[in-house]
Structures are given as C-alpha cells and as structure tokens.
Amino acid sequence: QLQLQESGPGLVKPSETLSLTCTVSGGSISLTTYYWGWIRQPPGKGLEWVGSIYYTGSTYYNPSLKSRITISVDTSRNQFSLQLSSVTAADTALYFCGRLRRGSAFDIWGQGTLVTVSS
Amino acid sequence: DIQMTQSPSSLSASVGDRVTITCQASQDITMYLNWYQQKPGKAPQLLIYDASNLETGVPSRFSGSGSGTDFTFTISSLQPEDIATYYCQQYNHPLTFGGGTKVEIK
Numbered sequence: 001q002l003q004l005q006e007s008g009p010g011l012v013k014p015s016e017t018l019s020l021t022c023t024v025s026g027g028s029i030s031l032t033t034y035y036w037g038w039i040r041q042p043p044g045k046g047l048e049w050v051g052s053i054y055y056t057g058s059t060y061y062n063p064s065l066k067s068r069i070t071i072s073v074d075t076s077r078n079q080f081s082l083q084l085s086s087v088t089a090a091d092t093a094l095y096f097c098g099r100l101r102r103g104s105a106f107d108i109w110g111q112g113t114l115v116t117v118s119s
Numbered sequence: 120d121i122q123m124t125q126s127p128s129s130l131s132a133s134v135g136d137r138v139t140i141t142c143q144a145s146q147d148i149t150m151y152l153n154w155y156q157q158k159p160g161k162a163p164q165l166l167i168y169d170a171s172n173l174e175t176g177v178p179s180r181f182s183g184s185g186s187g188t189d190f191t192f193t194i195s196s197l198q199p200e201d202i203a204t205y206y207c208q209q210y211n212h213p214l215t216f217g218g219g220t221k222v223e224i225k
Contacts, residue, residue, distance in 0.1 A: 047155075047163065047206055049214040062213050063120070096162055104210040105153045107174070109162035 002027040004097050004110035012091075012117050018084040022097030022110060029078045030055040035100035038071065038082045040093040041112075048093075052100050053080055060103075087117045121145050121209055125217035131225045138194040140220045142207035147187050151210045154183055154192045157219075158203045166205075167192065199224060 008020035022036070029036065037052035051061040053071045061069050065084070073080040084091060094114050098106035122145040132138050142152065150170040155163040165174045167183035170190060180195045194201055202224055207217040 046219045047157075047208075047216040049208075049216070052214075060212060098162075101168075104151065105165055105168045105208075106155075106163070107165050107168075109164070112162055 002099065002108055004099065004108060006095060006097050006110045006113040008113060008115070010114060010116060012087055012115060013119050014088055014117055015086055018082070018087050018091060018115055018117070020082045020095055020097075020113065020115070022080050022082075024078045024080075024099075029073065029080065030075050033102055035060075035103045036073070036080045037098050037100045037106065039096045039098060039106065039109075040091075041096070042090075042093045050082065050084075050095075052103070089117050091115070092117045120213055121148060121211055121215055123207055123209055123215050123217035125207055125220050127220060128218060129221040129223070131223045132197050133225045134197055134199060136197045138197050138201075138222060140192040140205055140207075140222075142185075142190040142192070142217050144188045144190075144209055148209045148211055150186050152183075152185070152190050153208045153210065154181075155206045155208065156201075156203045157206065163206065194222075197222070197224070 003025045005023045012018045035052045038050035051071045053059045068085045070083040094112045096112045097110045099108040101107045124143045152170045154167040157163040171183045182193045184191050204219045204221045
C-alpha cells in the first residue's frame, strides 16, 4: 500500500527558505501515469495547489508562487522535495504531499506537516 | 487562472437528508473536476473524479454530475460520518480548488 510522509522543519524564520521532503513508500515514484505534488492549507482556510513534478523532473508550478518555488525529485531515494524561498507569515500552512493521478486528481495524500513562519 | 466558486460555504442537515453542493467554474472545464472530503485534522480524500466517477472504495451515496462550468456533488442520505468539509478541484493548469463547504449535522 503506497504511503507518503512529509518531513522538514516546523518553524522557519521570515525571509528564509522553507524545505520539505516527501518520502514515498510501498511503491515506486518512477511509475508512469503519476505526478507528485504539494498542496498547502493555511490554518482554518482552504486548499492551494503549490506545484507538481514528474519522475523525469518535469515541473508545474502555481504561477502565484513560481518565482519562489523549486520542486525536485530523487528517484534513488523515492523522494521529492519542495523549497519555498523568501517566506513570510502568509506561507504559514499545513503542507501536504500527494500523488497526482494522470496529472489530474490527488488520490493519495500524506498526513501533512505544519510549517510556521515566525521569528 | 480558473476560479472555482463553491456554494454554500456551510450547511446543516439531518441524518438521512439529501445534501447538494454546487461548484461553478469561471470558464469551461469540460469534465475536468474532482471532489474531495476533508475531515478535521486529516488529509483530504478523493471521492469523485472526472466530475462523475466514484473513486474505488467510496460509498455509493456520494455522487457527482455536471460539465462545462456547473457541477453538483450530492450525498443521497447524510450519515454522521459524513461530517467534513468538501472541496471541488479543477485540473486545467494551474490546478485550483473551490473554497470548501462545511457540512454539519442538524
């Protein structure tokens, strides 16, 4: 059974870079048909797609965040990662990683990790 | 970007009631629409994909319909375990979600 698990610091200082990793277990990240992505949810608010990546390294980013995002994949470790630079309090959110089936639907999600931006 | 407008933002219904949530896209998305359920403190779960297809393992009381710009999500008989927030999501790039509908028991 495929599982995803987010990891990374829970507290990041303003203007610094947020870094998260999603580890995929129980299956390969290199499967065709699937993309892998990040979604975030500010406390008490709705969902926002951050960006997605294919195992080949092809990326798709939310235009509103594109200047600050890098998503990468490490197929040897079955992991993909998010870096978000120049963070502010507005980037405080629960960050989920997910499997994106056919680039369309998130059919498997990690449990989420809360990242707080504060000095 | 395509904006997704969900309504209502919250609703209260009795067990056994039929519950309907609508989602309107700012432009034609054909059937590129999914529905998710998110229970408090949990990750969202995919319920309906491509507007009307029930995800494997999801109870048949959940259904979806629509195409173009107007979509409907229905719970045919509300159960206590359906208390959650429901989101629509379209998948023309960039992916966008609706604002959510919080469903409570009356």
